[in-house]
Structures are given as structure tokens and as C-alpha cells.
Amino acid sequence: MQTRYHGIENIIGNVLMLRATDVGYGDLAEVTHGEETSLAQVIQLDGDKVFLQVFSGGRGVPTDASVRFLGHGLSVPFSDDLLGRIFDGSGRARDGRPEPDADPVRVAGPSVNPSQRIIPRDMVRTGIPMIDVFNTLVQSQKLPIFSVAGEPYNPLLARIALQAEVDVIILGGMGLKYDDYLTFRETLEEAGSLSRTVMYVHTASDPTVECLFVPDLCLAVAEQFALQNKQVLVLLTDMTNYADAMKEIAITMEKIPSNRGYPGDLYSQLAARYEKAVDFASAGSITILAATTMPGxxxxxxxxxxxxxxxxxxxxxxxxxxxxxxxxxxxKQFVNDKTRADHRKIMDRMIQLYASYRSTEEKRSMGFRMTEWDHKLVKFGGLFESTLMDLSKTLHLEDALDACWQILADCFEQDETGMPSELIKDFWPKAETSDRSD
Amino acid sequence: MTESSPVSTVSTGVIDGVNGNLIRVIFNQPVMLNEVGYARLAGKMLKAEIVRIRGKQCWLQVFEDTAGLKVGGEVEFSRELLSVELGPGLLTSVYDGLQNPLPQLAEKCGYFLERGEYIDGLDREKKWDFTPSVKVGDTVHAGDSVGTVPEGLFTHRIMVPFGWRGAFTVKEISEALTCTVDTVIAKVANADGDLREIKLYQTWPVKKAIQAYQERLRPTENMTTQVRILDTFFPVARGGTYCIPGPFGAGKTVLQQITSRRADVDVVIIAACGERAGEVVETLREFPELDDPRTGRSLMERTLIICNTSSMPVASREASVYTAVTMAEYYRQMGLHVLLLADSTSRWAQALRELSGRLEEIPGEEAFPAYLESVIASFYERGGVVRLNDGSIGSVTIGGSVSPAGGNFEEPVTQSTLKVVGAFHGLSRERSDQRRYPAIDPLESWSKYPSLVDIQQVDESRKILRDGRDVEQMMKVVGEEGTALDDFVLYLKADFLDEVYLQQDAFHDVDGSSSADRQKRVFGVIHRILTTRLHFQSRDAARRAFIHWQQIAKDWNRIPLEAEEFETQEKKLLDAVDAHRAEGEGN
Incomplete structure (x- = not known):
């Protein structure tokens, strides 16, 4: 399709409107003015009016810019050579190397037939006890990390990227601070993990529209790797920026906002991305971990x-x-019955005891008298926090479970723990024989 | 739903605008609201439904991804409302919101759901053994059975199409034979002598309730779910309606899954509406392996799954709850008790909101359309107990989970739902954070249906729970030492009831399913303990005793009712409590 259109009628925010015919909904177009070319996507058709969302933003686009429709939707080149590469939100190389020469695959393709899904069966080991022991990450799972600005969610993702026992890591950055992007890159490079990683990074200074494509690009590539029998872990940060980008576009398009300005289809939009997590019966899997900052x-x-x-x-x-x-x-219950016999019980009991510790702490802070039991709980809480919650510690699952028993033994008598007798018999640390390795 | 084989006389229209899944079409021949149309795209037909007509333009919501549709593209209208096929073979099926069988789609298209692919809801090849139950000359009405076919556990009635008006005389009826659903098995004539054919299946527009019955009755009979807190405290009646609102992570879906396995009904229809695909998969993979304790056959034989998960097109999500309830009504027409579990009705409401937004309707609260309340009400009203034409009783029980934004029950969907349901099982984040499952709030929830056990005992127990909670709140301020021993014991009693009766380990074989008999027996004991006056030397002694009793009672919960140790353990518990009985009986 070689027809070029000139004469843009409206430019509102990142959205252009011009008159054209024979244009498909969702198709891409190239907007060229002077030396600059940007991609744009059709987001609404109204008679002969075509609304285009310009990836690089509406700023600086003159009304006489030339628009050429490409006749297809968004796609991304895919091959094994993507490993180790870094791209931006439009899929262009960000690492100074040449653009990949590979066959394009469709972005935001159809969803997986639910009847083809299987029950998750394998855990993803991360070496972080608070994850592996208490809330095991499972292949094909989608999990957000709810956090607030200032918390180390990006360092946590970086550590997971280094330690997770998977084949491929896809990292998607949305509205990432440039420093954070560099930190990610350096951390992965130093640990030699970059070679199993593909990054799609939209930094805070890039055009908003490009932010919208990061999850789709990441997941389209992840899907291809998974179909090639790879276990893929997709790390996304920060999904709130992504949602805010959607909000920005929706408001520009004068859509009726539903809740705090977000578009009414926020749920469906997020779900369409997260639901790409899957375990293919006869191929690989996609697991998604997504940092989501909670405003306020x-x-x-x-x-x-x-x-x-x-x-x-x-x-x-x-x-x-x-x-x-x-x-x-x-x-977690799909996998933590296959790890070790004590896993489930000790996980529950440790949390219950920790909850008791928290209420004891509350009691203490209000100056109430502490019972003997309270003192034991306080000791337990301290050990729990220093041994298991410290994010800088790496413990393999089995070592972490042993550590749990050791903490129980250090603080309580056997029958105070509320653990089933047969587990106590098997796992209670024998005096001086406990072997804890870090 | 018929395969899209457009006839030459079909009326057509031309696309004039595309906005998300909504297309605007200019038409020439008459169209009707909710009529199905198909948008042509590169050899494919994308199914759509007319949602608004204005002048010569109509708006259609497309049940598929609209990428690639162009202004000027052609749309064909079907002259049919959005309908489903009703006939033998529905059970054990897994459909999307438009009754496309998903496993068959997978055979055709592989891992992914390609758009524009539709398959007949009922298998056209499969053979059924038909036995007639009327003879030539008999008079029949809509909903009357003209014969039966065996379908798994059930005798599937072949009925006179529900939409036919008036009396019909049977002119021809087939002998017992083995045939496909397409076979004409009877011909009947109305008063004017017009001859009509009856096949093994009929179609029905999903948004209309089936009303071919004598009368509606009040739901009174208990539907046991084997979940103690439900059956004892917040029961659901067959033909009743209930809702489970709760914040995420509070266990709505787990509760629905448990109910779908253990509920005392004939047929279970699961409408996975806009929720996680993974959850449906559990049901899909596990049900064929699980035995239905009532029949000893696979659970799947009584189950039908409508699966329109969150990443599937939004418009068919809206259709999916209607598809599900229509099928529920269909099995009810056979004198069966059907349970419809919709998870989650909030996603359905959101689908309405998305559509309403695209249509640029004036938004109501939180941008939900103003008609939300009436739409929800008319959906739940499709539940109920009915006396059928032949006098037998059938019921549709509807349980809808609600996912309120921010876990706040004040939002429009929860509030609209609460107005029309008979029971409210409110899940609380506080309880789920404390790992108290099922996390139904025992003080907030309510039910208008009769309980398994004596209602007076339930009320007494709830009072102890409420008073115990008050003591607990007070204790947070004044501390344990500022609490009177009697109050402290009350708090422990409330905690005991919560720990050993309200909470239930869903994953344990025995504890997970508590039969009606067991509940009556156990609740009797628990109630007796709660109302026994107890004596302790100190608060610590009281706490120790209760922890000990909890342990005994929890172990008791894990012993099968039939086992000998059941009684031993019961005695052990009562003896332990008796040791602390205060002088004098009663409270």
C-alpha cells in the first residue's frame, strides 16, 4: 500500500486525525516529516476519519507530515539472536548494535485456548526464602510485586533475574528511570546473565506511547521462546506506569473514565497481558513477575x-x-507438596507464629505485661526476620526449610510448635547436629 | 447457534466506523436489537451482536478482536437473536461464552484461539438412543416431553420447543431409535393445523428466560455444600440465589470450586466469566479424575463449563453468563436441580461498562451504566424452583462471586447484587490474612434460607462469636490483665468456635467435606461446649485448656464419621471440657 496521505486535520496529544480510506483497524502507519519517521497505530475509525496514535508523540508533527499506511498490525522480529539484546518500546535497538534481521511475529496475538492449558507442575526456584518457602513461584504463574516508590523492587527483580532457574529472562521496563535501566544492565552484565536476557526498555524520558507496547513486545517474544520449549521468566517494571500511560491516552481520546481517571477497560487490558502466562503442555512456559507500585x-x-x-x-x-x-x-499448593514432606505445614505454622509475634509486639508497645509465651514469640520473631526475611540472603529451599526448624527449636518446646508429631520426629533438629549452610 | 452459512437472501450492511470492539454499520433492510451479524474479514466471519439502532445506523459489539476491520467492509445480518443450542451432549462440555466447544476448537486451531472460528455447540455426529414417551393424537405444550435419551447419569428429556405457544397435537412420533441431534423425531400440529418438526435439540435466545413451567415456588429445601460455615450458619436453598463478594485473595474462587464439587445438586454449571484461565484449568483437569460421592461416577458427568476467561473477548464475556443460565434453565426443565456458579459477576458488569463507555452513554456511579441494577436483578431472577408441566420439581440455584473494587462492598455491583440475592457470603481480607479459611465473615454475612441445624442454637453461637469479638477488641485496649476471667473465657469460646468449626481445611479429605449428618452431630457438641459454664483458676490455665481442646477438636475433624475413633475422640473432647465444668448447669 503505497498511498501517502498529507493534511492531518487534528493533533491532540499523541493522537492525529486525518482522512483516509481502506485503512484497517489496528494497522500501523509511518508518519514522516523532514528527517524524522515515527510509527503510529490506528486506534479508531469513524467514517473516513482515521485516528492515529503516534509512538514518538504528537509533539513536533506538522499538519503536512506524510502518512503511509503499512497494511499490517504491530509485529516484532524474533530469533534466538535476540538474547543479550536491548530494545526500546518501539522494538528498535537500544544497545547500539544493528537492528535484528529476523522474521516478524505478531504482537498481542490471540489468547491461549483454556482447554489447552495444564495444571502448573514445576516451581521456579529463586533462592529467596520468602518466595521459595512461603509463597513459591510456579511456572506459568503471574505475580505482581506490590510496592511503593522508594522500595527496592528493581534490585529485587534484578536478583531474581540473576538467580532464577529458568532458560530465558525477558525484562520489560516501563517509565524506568534511566539510572535504574543502567543498574539493571550492569547487574546482569557483571553476573554474565545478559546472554540469557532480552530487554525492552522504555525510560521515563521516552515518548509515553512507546510505554504501551513494552508488555506486548516482551510477551510476544516470550511466547516464541516458550513455543521453542524454553522456560521463560518475564519481569515487568513498573506496571503502574503502564496503566498511567493507558490513562493518558484514554483521556486524550475523551473516553469516559471509570475510576480515578483510568479507562473502563483497565481490567481487560491488564488481564490480556497477564494471561499470556502459560505452561504449554508440550513446550515451554511463561512466568510473569511484575512490579506494581501502589500510589500512596x-x-x-x-x-x-x-x-x-x-x-x-x-x-x-x-x-x-x-x-x-x-x-x-x-x-504454591500445586508444587509445595512435591518439595519436602514438611514444607506445607512448617510454612503455615511459621506464618501463624509470626502473626502471633506481631500482635505480641503490639501488646508490648502498649506497655502490657509480657507472659513467658510472649517472650518466646519475641525471640522467634527476631530470628524469623534476620534469617528468612533479609532480602540479601540467598538460601536454597531445603536449607531454608532446615532453617525454619532450627528457629522453632531455638525458641520453643516441641509440643508448643503445633506441628504434627510425625513431622517433629523426622525434622526436629537433633541437638548440635543441625547443619545450616548459607 | 447456527454455523455461519449465509444464505443469498441475507441482509447486509456496510461498516462505517470501528472503535475497539464496537463497529458502526449502515444497513438497508430491517434489523433488530440483539440480532447477530457477522463482519467479513479476509475470508473470516466475525460474530457480532446489534446493541443499538439509530436511524440507518446500527452499532454492533464484535465478539472477537476487531484488528484489520475497515470502513466499507461488509456485515451480514442473520435475522436471529444470540442463541444457544439445547439438546443432549451439553454436559461434560467446555464451551466459550458463545457455546463454541473449546477442546474441538483446539483440535482445529492448536494452542491459540483464532478468531472467526465457530463450531456447532452440539456434536452433529454423535448418536443418541431415543425413546418416545407420547403417541400420535396426544396433546402437548411447550416444555412437555415427547421422549427421552440417556445422557450420562440422567434421562434427558426431549421437549417441545419452549417458545411455541398454545396446544399441539402429535401427528407423527418416531419409534425408539438411535439418531443424531439433527433427526426429526416428532411432528406436531397446532390448532390451525400447521405442522412443526421437533428434533433432539432446539435453540433458545440466551437473554430470554425459559418460562415453560406451571409455577414458581419458594425455595425451602437445603442445598448442602459440605462447608460448615455455609450449611450451618449461612445456608443456601435449592433454587435460591447467593453472592460471594470479597477482595482478591480472600478465596472466592476456591470456595466456588469446593461448592462445585460437593454441592448436593444434580447438575453444576460453572461460568468462568472474565477470571483467570488457570482456575478453569484446575476444574477441567481435575473433575474427570474426581468421583462424585453421590453417584460414584466422574464429577465431569454432571458438570458443564462455560469458560470465557479474562483475556478472551470482552463482548462474549457479557454473553457467557446468559449462555450459562440458559443451559441451567434447560436442565431444570427436566426436573433436575441445577447449580450455576458465576465467577465473577463483576467482570460481567465491567463488560457492560466497557460497552456502555464505547456507546458514549451517560455513565452512572463509577461509570457503570444506569441500567446495571436492573440487568443484575433480572439475571438473578432466572434462578428459582419451579413446578414443571408434569408436576415434577426443578431448580436453578445461582451463586455469583463479586469482585468489588478495593474490596469495598459499597461499590455498585455488590450493592445491586445484595438487593436481589437470598444469601450473602461476605469474604473478609482480615480473615484471609489470618489464614482463616473459608474467609467468610461470620458476623457480616447473612442468609434468608433455613439452616441444617436448630436456628436457635445458631443464633446463640453467633451471639457468643459477637460478644467474644467485643471482648477481643476491648482487650486490645485494656490488655489481658484488665479483662475479667469470665469475659476472657467468652473470648476463648468464640475463638474455639471459629478455629474448630467455622474454619475448615478444604484440602483435607475428611475435614474438607462435612456431611449434613456430621455437621448436626459436631455442631451439637460445639454448641454444648459453648453453652457450658466453665471454671478456671487463671487466664493462663483457661488459655492452655482451650488450646488443648482445640487440638482435640481439630483432630476430631479429621476422623471420618464412620470410623470408630470418631466417637472416642468426641468423648475425649467432652471429658476434657467436663473437667472444667463450673458448679451448676447452664450459662
Whole structure:
């Protein structure tokens, strides 16, 4: 399709309107003016009026810019050579190397037939006890990390990118501070993990529209790797920026906002992305971990709220620690019965005891008398926090479970723990024989 | 739903605008609201439904991704409302919101759902053994059975199409034979002598309720779910309606799954509406393996799944709840008790909101359309108990989960739902954070249906729970030492009831399913303990005793009712409590 159109009628924000015919909904177009060319996508058709969302933004686009419709939707080149590469939100190389020469695959393709999905079966080991023991991450799971600005959610994602036992990591950055982008890159480079990673990064200074495509690009590429039998972990940060970009566009398009200005289809839009997480019966899998900052630490804010309804659990990152309460991996019960016999019970009991410790702390802070039991709980809480919650510690699952037993043994008598007798018999640390390795 | 084989006389229109899944079409011949149309795209036909007509323009919501549609593209109208096929073979099926069988789609298209692919809802090849139950000359009405076919566990009635008006005389009826759903098995004539054919299946527009019955009755009979807190405290009646609102992570879906397995009904229809695909998969993969304790057959044989998960097109999400309830009504017409579980009605409401937004309607609260309330009400009103033409009783029980934004029950969907349901099972984040499952708030929830056990005992227990909660709140301020021993015991009693009766380990074989008999027996004991006056030396002694009793009672919960140890353990618990009985009986 070689017809070029000139004469843009409206430019509002990032959206252009011009008159054209035979244009498909969702098709891409090239907007050229002077030396500059930007991609744009058709987001509405109204008679012969075509509304285009310009990836690089509406700023600086003259009304006589030339528009050429490409006759197809958004696609991304895919091959194994993508590993180790870094791209921007339009899919252009960001690492100074040549653009990849590969066959394009469709972005935001159809969803997986639910009848072709299988029950999750394998865990993703991260080496972080608060995840592996208490809220195990499972292949094909989608989990957000709910956090607030200032919390180390990006360093946490970077550590997971380094340690997670998967084949391919796809990292999508949305509205990422440039410093954070560099940190990610350097961390992965230093650890030699870049070679199994593909990054699509939209930084805060890039045009807003490009932010919208990051999850789709990441997931389209992830899907291709998964179909090639790879276990893929997709790390997205920060989904709130993504939602805000959607809000910005929706408001520009004069759509009726539903809740705090977000478009009414926020849930569906987020779900369409998160639901790309899948375990193919006869191929690989896609697991999604997505940092989501909660404005004002408010989990009822539309973004975390809608996310929570979509994802299979959530991690709360607060005060530099993964909170044991509220954090939940809904799929853990599919895998934690196959890890070790004591896994489920000790995980529950540790959390219950920690909850008791928290209420004891409350009691103490109000100056009430402490019972003997309270003192034991306080000791327990301290050990729990220093051994298991410290995010800088790496413990393999089995070592972490042993550590749990050791903490129980250090603080309580056997029958105070509420653990089933047969597990106590098997796992209670024998005096002086406990072997804890870091 | 018929395969899209457009006839030459079909009326057509031309696309004039595309906005998301909404297209604007200019038409020439008459069209009707909710009529199905198909947008042509590169050899494919994308199914759509007319949602607004204005002058010579109509708006259609497309049930598929609209990428690639162009202004000037052609749309064909079908002259039919959005309908489903009703006939033998529905059970065990897994459909999307438009009754496309998903496993068959997968055979055709592989891992992904390609748009524009439609398959007949009922298998045209499969053979059924038909046995007639009327003879030539009999008079029949809509909804009357003319014969039956066996379908798994059930005798599937072949009925006179529900929409036919008046009396019909049977002119021809087939002998017992083995045939496909397409076969004409009877011909009947109305008063004017017009001859009509009856096949093994009929079609029905999903947005209309089936009303071919004598009368509606009040739901009174208990529907046991084997979940103690539900059956004892917040029961649901067959033919009743209930809702489960709760914030995310509070266990709505788990509760729905448990109910779908254990509920005492004939047929379970699961409408996974705009929720996670993974959850449906659990049902899909596990049900064929699980035995239905009532029949000893696979659970799947009594189950039908409508699956329109969150990443599937929004418009068919809106249709999916209607598809599900229509099928529920269909099995009710056979004198069966059907449970429809819709998870989640909020996603359905959001689908309405998205459409309303695109149509640029004036928004109501939180941008939901103003008609939200009436739409929700008319959906739940499709539940109920009915006396059929032949006198037998059938019921549709509807349980809808609600996902309120921010877990706040004040929002429009929850509030609209609460107005029309008979029971409210409110899940609380506080309880789920404390891992108290099922996380139904025992003080906020309510039910208008009769309980399994004596209602007076339930009220007494709830009072103890409420008073115990008050003591707990007070204790947070004044501390344990500022609490009277009697009050402290009250708090422990409330905690005991919560720990050993209200909470239930869904994953445990025995504890997970508590039969009606078991509930009556156990609740009797618990109630007796709660109302026993107890004596302790100190608060610590009281706490120790209650922790000990909890342990005994929890172990008791894990012993099968039939086992010998059940009684031993019961005695052990009662003896332990008796040791602390205060002088004098009663409260």
C-alpha cells in the first residue's frame, strides 16, 4: 500500500486525525516529516476519519507530515539472536548494535485456548526464602510485586533475574528511570546473565506511547521462546506506569473514565497481558513477575486492585522485605507438596507464629505485661526476620526449610510448635547436629 | 447457534466506523436489537451482536478482536437473536461464552484461539438412543416431553420447543431409535393445523428466560455444600440465589470450586466469566479424575463449563453468563436441580461498562451504566424452583462471586447484587490474612434460607462469636490483665468456635467435606461446649485448656464419621471440657 496521505486535520496529544480510506483497524502507519519517521497505530475509525496514535508523540508533527499506511498490525522480529539484546518500546535497538534481521511475529496475538492449558507442575526456584518457602513461584504463574516508590523492587527483580532457574529472562521496563535501566544492565552484565536476557526498555524520558507496547513486545517474544520449549521468566517494571500511560491516552481520546481517571477497560487490558502466562503442555512456559507500585501505598488504588484480581497472588514489598502477610502465591499448593514432606505445614505454622509475634509486639508497645509465651514469640520473631526475611540472603529451599526448624527449636518446646508429631520426629533438629549452610 | 452459512437472501450492511470492539454499520433492510451479524474479514466471519439502532445506523459489539476491520467492509445480518443450542451432549462440555466447544476448537486451531472460528455447540455426529414417551393424537405444550435419551447419569428429556405457544397435537412420533441431534423425531400440529418438526435439540435466545413451567415456588429445601460455615450458619436453598463478594485473595474462587464439587445438586454449571484461565484449568483437569460421592461416577458427568476467561473477548464475556443460565434453565426443565456458579459477576458488569463507555452513554456511579441494577436483578431472577408441566420439581440455584473494587462492598455491583440475592457470603481480607479459611465473615454475612441445624442454637453461637469479638477488641485496649476471667473465657469460646468449626481445611479429605449428618452431630457438641459454664483458676490455665481442646477438636475433624475413633475422640473432647465444668448447669 503505497498511498501517502498529507493534511492531518487534528493533533491532540499523541493522537492525529486525518482522512483516509481502506485503512484497517489496528494497522500501523509511518508518519514522516523532514528527517524524522515515527510509527503510529490506528486506534479508531469513524467514517473516513482515521485516528492515529503516534509512538514518538504528537509533539513536533506538522499538519503536512506524510502518512503511509503499512497494511499490517504491530509485529516484532524474533530469533534466538535476540538474547543479550536491548530494545526500546518501539522494538528498535537500544544497545547500539544493528537492528535484528529476523522474521516478524505478531504482537498481542490471540489468547491461549483454556482447554489447552495444564495444571502448573514445576516451581521456579529463586533462592529467596520468602518466595521459595512461603509463597513459591510456579511456572506459568503471574505475580505482581506490590510496592511503593522508594522500595527496592528493581534490585529485587534484578536478583531474581540473576538467580532464577529458568532458560530465558525477558525484562520489560516501563517509565524506568534511566539510572535504574543502567543498574539493571550492569547487574546482569557483571553476573554474565545478559546472554540469557532480552530487554525492552522504555525510560521515563521516552515518548509515553512507546510505554504501551513494552508488555506486548516482551510477551510476544516470550511466547516464541516458550513455543521453542524454553522456560521463560518475564519481569515487568513498573506496571503502574503502564496503566498511567493507558490513562493518558484514554483521556486524550475523551473516553469516559471509570475510576480515578483510568479507562473502563483497565481490567481487560491488564488481564490480556497477564494471561499470556502459560505452561504449554508440550513446550515451554511463561512466568510473569511484575512490579506494581501502589500510589500512596494504597492497595485499593485501581491499578493494584485490578491487578490483584487478575494475578495468581501477590508479593508485598515493604520496608525492604517481602511481607509474610498478604503476600500469597495461589499456585504454591500445586508444587509445595512435591518439595519436602514438611514444607506445607512448617510454612503455615511459621506464618501463624509470626502473626502471633506481631500482635505480641503490639501488646508490648502498649506497655502490657509480657507472659513467658510472649517472650518466646519475641525471640522467634527476631530470628524469623534476620534469617528468612533479609532480602540479601540467598538460601536454597531445603536449607531454608532446615532453617525454619532450627528457629522453632531455638525458641520453643516441641509440643508448643503445633506441628504434627510425625513431622517433629523426622525434622526436629537433633541437638548440635543441625547443619545450616548459607 | 447456527454455523455461519449465509444464505443469498441475507441482509447486509456496510461498516462505517470501528472503535475497539464496537463497529458502526449502515444497513438497508430491517434489523433488530440483539440480532447477530457477522463482519467479513479476509475470508473470516466475525460474530457480532446489534446493541443499538439509530436511524440507518446500527452499532454492533464484535465478539472477537476487531484488528484489520475497515470502513466499507461488509456485515451480514442473520435475522436471529444470540442463541444457544439445547439438546443432549451439553454436559461434560467446555464451551466459550458463545457455546463454541473449546477442546474441538483446539483440535482445529492448536494452542491459540483464532478468531472467526465457530463450531456447532452440539456434536452433529454423535448418536443418541431415543425413546418416545407420547403417541400420535396426544396433546402437548411447550416444555412437555415427547421422549427421552440417556445422557450420562440422567434421562434427558426431549421437549417441545419452549417458545411455541398454545396446544399441539402429535401427528407423527418416531419409534425408539438411535439418531443424531439433527433427526426429526416428532411432528406436531397446532390448532390451525400447521405442522412443526421437533428434533433432539432446539435453540433458545440466551437473554430470554425459559418460562415453560406451571409455577414458581419458594425455595425451602437445603442445598448442602459440605462447608460448615455455609450449611450451618449461612445456608443456601435449592433454587435460591447467593453472592460471594470479597477482595482478591480472600478465596472466592476456591470456595466456588469446593461448592462445585460437593454441592448436593444434580447438575453444576460453572461460568468462568472474565477470571483467570488457570482456575478453569484446575476444574477441567481435575473433575474427570474426581468421583462424585453421590453417584460414584466422574464429577465431569454432571458438570458443564462455560469458560470465557479474562483475556478472551470482552463482548462474549457479557454473553457467557446468559449462555450459562440458559443451559441451567434447560436442565431444570427436566426436573433436575441445577447449580450455576458465576465467577465473577463483576467482570460481567465491567463488560457492560466497557460497552456502555464505547456507546458514549451517560455513565452512572463509577461509570457503570444506569441500567446495571436492573440487568443484575433480572439475571438473578432466572434462578428459582419451579413446578414443571408434569408436576415434577426443578431448580436453578445461582451463586455469583463479586469482585468489588478495593474490596469495598459499597461499590455498585455488590450493592445491586445484595438487593436481589437470598444469601450473602461476605469474604473478609482480615480473615484471609489470618489464614482463616473459608474467609467468610461470620458476623457480616447473612442468609434468608433455613439452616441444617436448630436456628436457635445458631443464633446463640453467633451471639457468643459477637460478644467474644467485643471482648477481643476491648482487650486490645485494656490488655489481658484488665479483662475479667469470665469475659476472657467468652473470648476463648468464640475463638474455639471459629478455629474448630467455622474454619475448615478444604484440602483435607475428611475435614474438607462435612456431611449434613456430621455437621448436626459436631455442631451439637460445639454448641454444648459453648453453652457450658466453665471454671478456671487463671487466664493462663483457661488459655492452655482451650488450646488443648482445640487440638482435640481439630483432630476430631479429621476422623471420618464412620470410623470408630470418631466417637472416642468426641468423648475425649467432652471429658476434657467436663473437667472444667463450673458448679451448676447452664450459662
Amino acid at each position: 501505598d494504597d492497595v485499593t488504588h485501581p491499578v493494584p486492585d485490578n491487578t490483584g484480581y487478575i494475578t495468581e497472588g501477590q508479593f508485598y514489598l515493604r520496608n525492604g522485605r517481602i511481607e509474610p502477610f498478604g503476600s500469597l502465591s495461589r499456585l
